[in-house]
Amino acid sequence: MADAPDHVIWDGVLAHLRSSSPTLCRQWFDEIEPMGISNGVLWLRASTEMQQRYLQTSCASPFRDAAQAATGRLLSVEFIGPGEVPPSPKHNGLDQSSNQTRRVVRREAGDDELVLHPDHGFENFIVGPTNRLSYAAARAVADNPGTVYNPMFIHGGVGLGKTHLLQAICHRYLEEGLEGRILYLSCEAFISRFMDAVQAGNLNEFRRQFRDVGMLVIDDVHFLCKMDSSQEEFFHTFNTLYQSNRQIVLSSDAPPNDIPDLEQRLVSRFNWGLVTQIAPPEYETRVQIVLNKAKLRGFTISEDVAALIAARFDANIRELEGALLRVQVHAHVHSVPITLDVAKDALGVAIAATKPRVSVQVIIERVSDFFGVPVPQLLSRKRTRSVALPRHVGMYLSRQLTMHSLEEIGGYFGGRDHTTVMHGVSVIKDLRERDEDLDAAVREIERGLVAAAE
Numbered sequence: 001m002a003d004a005p006d007h008v009i010w011d012g013v014l015a016h017l018r019s020s021s022p023t024l025c026r027q028w029f030d031e032i033e034p035m036g037i038s039n040g041v042l043w044l045r046a047s048t049e050m051q052q053r054y055l056q057t058s059c060a061s062p063f064r065d066a067a068q069a070a071t072g073r074l075l076s077v078e079f080i081g082p083g084e085v086p087p088s089p090k091h092n093g094l095d096q097s098s099n100q101t102r103r104v105v106r107r108e109a110g111d112d113e114l115v116l117h118p119d120h121g122f123e124n125f126i127v128g129p130t131n132r133l134s135y136a137a138a139r140a141v142a143d144n145p146g147t148v149y150n151p152m153f154i155h156g157g158v159g160l161g162k163t164h165l166l167q168a169i170c171h172r173y174l175e176e177g178l179e180g181r182i183l184y185l186s187c188e189a190f191i192s193r194f195m196d197a198v199q200a201g202n203l204n205e206f207r208r209q210f211r212d213v214g215m216l217v218i219d220d221v222h223f224l225c226k227m228d229s230s231q232e233e234f235f236h237t238f239n240t241l242y243q244s245n246r247q248i249v250l251s252s253d254a255p256p257n258d259i260p261d262l263e264q265r266l267v268s269r270f271n272w273g274l275v276t277q278i279a280p281p282e283y284e285t286r287v288q289i290v291l292n293k294a295k296l297r298g299f300t301i302s303e304d305v306a307a308l309i310a311a312r313f314d315a316n317i318r319e320l321e322g323a324l325l326r327v328q329v330h331a332h333v334h335s336v337p338i339t340l341d342v343a344k345d346a347l348g349v350a351i352a353a354t355k356p357r358v359s360v361q362v363i364i365e366r367v368s369d370f371f372g373v374p375v376p377q378l379l380s381r382k383r384t385r386s387v388a389l390p391r392h393v394g395m396y397l398s399r400q401l402t403m404h405s406l407e408e409i410g411g412y413f414g415g416r417d418h419t420t421v422m423h424g425v426s427v428i429k430d431l432r433e434r435d436e437d438l439d440a441a442v443r444e445i446e447r448g449l450v451a452a453a454e
């Protein structure tokens with residue numbers, strides 16, 4: 001194997017990786033070019049610098065293990081970027097100077113700078129009604145940094161794509177080769193750089209680092225709230241960059257006005273540009289996201305598998321990805337193709353999947369009978385406890401016994417939005433643990449529904 005041509009070795013390594021680390025593999029791994037083995041190193045050439053950096057920082061050890069397993073040799077793996085060639089072997093008698101060895105000088109990033117994920121480009125961001133504005137703003141900023149919206153401020157809950165959009169802006173900026181360095185940091189890294197500078201007494205150096213920056217991207221600025229002195233410094237950094245028309249891009253879990261303990265002058269500066277929100281995606285967008293994520297990982301799933309995942313996981317996209325991973329790993333471990341049944345199995349949606357389907361309509365009727373609250377009232381806006389509690393029970397049971405998403409359930413319950421349904425479900429979940437009577441009532445209705453459906 002060791003003397004096999006590069007591509008044969010590489011095919012073996014890839015096959016090994018696909019089985020040992022299925023979740024790490026991406027379709028673009030096919031484009032990695034094997035550059036031979038020299039001095040105990042398997043040289044692999046990535047097709048972009050971004051991919052090279054990502055592979056080096058995030059994939060080195062699984063690649064090394066796969067290389068060793070596939071060749072039976074104690075190899076290490078090095079990734080080089082496009083246009084680079086591996087150094088020639090030490091004693092091959094060739095004139096080193098005539099060799100076209102060229103190590104591209106890479107922009108040296110600080111240790112704490114975030115590595116861009118190759119998946120997080122605009123092309124992999126699925127646009128829907130709940131993120132359209134943020135997406136459009138991010139594109140505008142990437143195309144015209146420093147001019148259209150400065151700062152750009154994206155906020156939203158966890159796992160909804162803020163970091164993805166920030167990275168997409170960075171990707172675009174680097175692709176365009178725009179002037180000036182891009183500095184992409186987490187807020188914590190900004191704070192700790194600042195604290196280190198304070199401790200070492202070289203604040204001037206700290207400030208200098210930001211002066212030649214073409215664009216500053218800081219993720220999760222809500223962490224600023226705790227540190228007063230870093231807020232002060234952030235304020236000055238902001239002003240310096242803003243005054244010289246450098247683009248500033250920020251993300252946060254809350255809009256500027258709702259970040260606790262954020263100084264008023266920062267609140268007002270964050271509001272100078274464009275503030276956009278990302279909300280949880282609706283069903284159709286979730287289906288598209290799941291299909292796209294599977295494709296990126298180099299496998300395809302049917303629409304009904306994507307629909308199943310999208311229907312069951314609707315709080316955020318990280319959850320969706322987690323579910324897709326579970327399905328992928330389950331199919332891999334059992335060496336079976338990803339069918340709808342395999343996916344159901346993997347996700348443990350046995351109740352809804354194997355039991356006869358209960359409809360939300362029937363649940364509403366049962367709940368109405370049981371509590372003696374007429375259906376129109378259950379679906380009304382009335383919030384008195386005698387109506388709200390049965391309504392919450394109905395939402396809870398719909399969540400447990402049907403495959404509908406939160407939005408769809410909200411639709412059945414008089415056009416309520418998904419957060420209302422989520423709230424109803426969690427109220428009943430909590431109450432069942434504390435209130436025996438309610439727990440018994442829910443169980444009884446559930447039993448009736450399941451029995452009637454069988």
Ligand code: ADP
Nearest residue numbers: 124125126158159160161162163164289317318
């Ligand atoms: P946040 O920073 O808001 O917590 P992330 O940007 O880290 O969320 O997103 C979590 C995951 O969801 C990432 O893998 C990201 O690629 C994915 N994701 C989020 N929104 C989308 C979208 N609209 N299209 C495709 N993937 C998305």
Ligand code: MG
Nearest residue numbers: 162163164219
């Ligand atoms: Mg994030």
